Amino acid sequence: MEIIPGNRSFDLDEFLKKPLFAHLSTLSKEGPRESPVWFYWENGYIYIIGTPSDSFPQRIEENPGCAIGIVDFDHTTGKVLHAGFRGQATVEPFDKKIATRLLERYLGPDEESWDPRFQGLDDSNILIKFAPETVVVRDQSYMPSI
Numbered sequence: 001m002e003i004i005p006g007n008r009s010f011d012l013d014e015f016l017k018k019p020l021f022a023h024l025s026t027l028s029k030e031g032p033r034e035s036p037v038w039f040y041w042e043n044g045y046i047y048i049i050g051t052p053s054d055s056f057p058q059r060i061e062e063n064p065g066c067a068i069g070i071v072d073f074d075h076t077t078g079k080v081l082h083a084g085f086r087g088q089a090t091v092e093p094f095d096k097k098i099a100t101r102l103l104e105r106y107l108g109p110d111e112e113s114w115d116p117r118f119q120g121l122d123d124s125n126i127l128i129k130f131a132p133e134t135v136v137v138r139d140q141s142y143m144p145s146i
Helices: 054-064 096-107
Strands: 002-005 022-026 031-037 040-042 045-050 065-074 078-092 126-137
Touching: 022 045, 022 054, 031 054, 040 096, 045 096, 054 078, 054 126, 065 126
Parallel strands: 002 126
Antiparallel strands: 022 031, 022 065, 040 045, 045 126, 065 078, 078 126
């Protein structure tokens, strides 16, 4: 993966440990589509859980080229950290261990306390495995006016 730093940059690995929303951009016959998703970074890949009702897995099977944008923003401090990934994704069989690590980042370690929609996920789900080719890493923070 080629990292393209901005004039101001930040530690990408530390950034990717945060439970932030990612925006997955894919192509369809009707044009580009964007899906807000939770993600998990491991061994140079971004993993995303897909459910039977999601449409992005089918788009990825038809065209694996996609982009992922992740932003850490705080309007009170002016913090704006952005990582923009370009690469290829594949639809993979569900892996309960990876899915659990992903969900623990957002919901905590006690699965019994999770929202019921996320408890007991099984093989009816899939994983998206995104292999970044390039990533733009930019600290676009500013001095807040409030």
